[in-house]
Amino acid sequence: MVAGQARGDRVTRDSDRTLTDRHAGNWRGPELDALGWTDALHAAAQDVLHAATPDVQPDLLPARVAGVGRGTFRLWTAQGEEGALLAGSMRQDPDSQPVMGDWVVAQRLPDSPDLRVTAVLPRLTTFARAVNGGLSRQVITANVDTVLIVTAPGEDFDLPRLGRYVAAVHASGAQPALLLNKTDLTRDPQPLLAQLGALAPGVPTYALNARSGAGLSDVRAALRPGLTAALIGSSGVGKSTLTNALLGRDAAQTGEVMPDGLGRHTTTARTLYRVPGGGLLVDNPGLRDIAVWDPEGVATGLDVIEEIAADCRYRKCTHTGEPGCAVLRAVQRGQISAAQLEAYHALKGAAVPARRSSRPPRR
Numbered sequence: 001m002v003a004g005q006a007r008g009d010r011v012t013r014d015s016d017r018t019l020t021d022r023h024a025g026n027w028r029g030p031e032l033d034a035l036g037w038t039d040a041l042h043a044a045a046q047d048v049l050h051a052a053t054p055d056v057q058p059d060l061l062p063a064r065v066a067g068v069g070r071g072t073f074r075l076w077t078a079q080g081e082e083g084a085l086l087a088g089s090m091r092q093d094p095d096s097q098p099v100m101g102d103w104v105v106a107q108r109l110p111d112s113p114d115l116r117v118t119a120v121l122p123r124l125t126t127f128a129r130a131v132n133g134g135l136s137r138q139v140i141t142a143n144v145d146t147v148l149i150v151t152a153p154g155e156d157f158d159l160p161r162l163g164r165y166v167a168a169v170h171a172s173g174a175q176p177a178l179l180l181n182k183t184d185l186t187r188d189p190q191p192l193l194a195q196l197g198a199l200a201p202g203v204p205t206y207a208l209n210a211r212s213g214a215g216l217s218d219v220r221a222a223l224r225p226g227l228t229a230a231l232i233g234s235s236g237v238g239k240s241t242l243t244n245a246l247l248g249r250d251a252a253q254t255g256e257v258m259p260d261g262l263g264r265h266t267t268t269a270r271t272l273y274r275v276p277g278g279g280l281l282v283d284n285p286g287l288r289d290i291a292v293w294d295p296e297g298v299a300t301g302l303d304v305i306e307e308i309a310a311d312c313r314y315r316k317c318t319h320t321g322e323p324g325c326a327v328l329r330a331v332q333r334g335q336i337s338a339a340q341l342e343a344y345h346a347l348k349g350a351a352v353p354a355r356r357s358s359r360p361p362r363r
């Protein structure tokens with residue numbers, strides 16, 4: 001997965017031409033776009049569709065995983081929310097099973113109230129955690145576009161830790177944003193905001209009082225229609241308060257109870273929400289707790305950069321502009337992304353030298 005990869009353009013009618021009119025309607029439209037459907041997903045879904053036998057094709061539809069239980073799923077389709085189980089072919093391989101945020105192809109069966117998930121579409125971004133004592137990774141959320149890293153004045157304001165969050169988010173392929181909450185607890189939030197801005201140039205920063213709602217409209221504007229956001233940060237920084245403010249309700253109390261009559265999935269908690277005014281918000285406990293994140297994804301990216309760096313002209317190359325830098329050349333060639341390099345610099349503790357001053361140091 002290429003870090004920082006842009007999502008595909010919104011679905012266009014042109015890309016539907018190979019579908020027969022009979023069921024093309026299932027595969028495009030504003031409702032799917034609002035759930036995060038893209039051209040890239042659409043193309044991948046077409047491959048699945050065309051690999052299916054013609055009698056099955058009309059019963060297939062794209063859906064997004066909005067809740068995961070034990071072998072049960074809650075899916076969002078263009079028609080609304082439905083329960084689902086895995087198709088038999090998918091049950092054997094635990095590694096190929098859908099996670100929160102995944103886009104899947106599902107089949108509607110005439111004799112069942114539940115859809116059957118038949119394929120998971122390629123993930124644009126992934127967040128994983130280490131399991132088995134760090135021996136393997138478990139993907140917990142897919143297709144998050146933006147991660148709001150929440151902090152607050154005081155003890156929680158720890159720049160090196162926040163820098164690691166930024167690096168981890170970049171490594172996942174998502175875009176980070178830094179959010180200073182509880183601005184009411186400091187007389188002047190500006191110096192803190194300036195520090196956040198300097199920590200990660202190019203990463204947007206927001207000032208917020210989630211309790212009063214001051215600054216909320218700026219955060220809201222960052223959640224664009226069709227884009228999926230997630231909140232991370234320490235316990236107590238105000239993630240729940242912000243979530244409730246964004247959703248305009250108490251999500252924890254109203255979001256997770258499935259109405260009766262939808263099969264056996266009453267215990268499948270939904271943790272993907274549509275934000276009024278546009279955008280989606282993932283809120284699952286595993287994702288919230290950055291401490292469980294697997295740093296391996298970042299480490300893997302670092303290894304690649306370190307390998308490439310062996311070809312730099314200077315042995316002590318910092319990969320920030322030296323002539324003959326193999327790493328910067330690799331970025332130019334698209335071998336690694338600028339975001340990966342940024343994550344590398346952040347993890348190495350080197351401030352990313354975005355704009356080096358040519359002025360001599362003052363004394």
Ligand SMILES: Nc1nc2c(ncn2[C@@H]2O[C@H](COP(=O)(O)OP(=O)(O)OP(=O)(O)O)[C@@H](O)[C@H]2O)c(=O)[nH]1
Binds near residue numbers: 181236238239242
């Ligand atoms: N003064 C002040 N308090 C806030 C603000 N936002 C949230 N709080 C309070 O901070 C406390 C913790 O907020 P939560 O929203 O539960 O924090 P959280 O990040 O969801 O915590 P976990 O659920 O443990 O991860 C609550 O008492 C909130 O009312 C704010 O902007 N200013």
Ligand SMILES: [Zn+2]
Binds near residue numbers: 317320322325
């Ligand atoms: Zn170099």
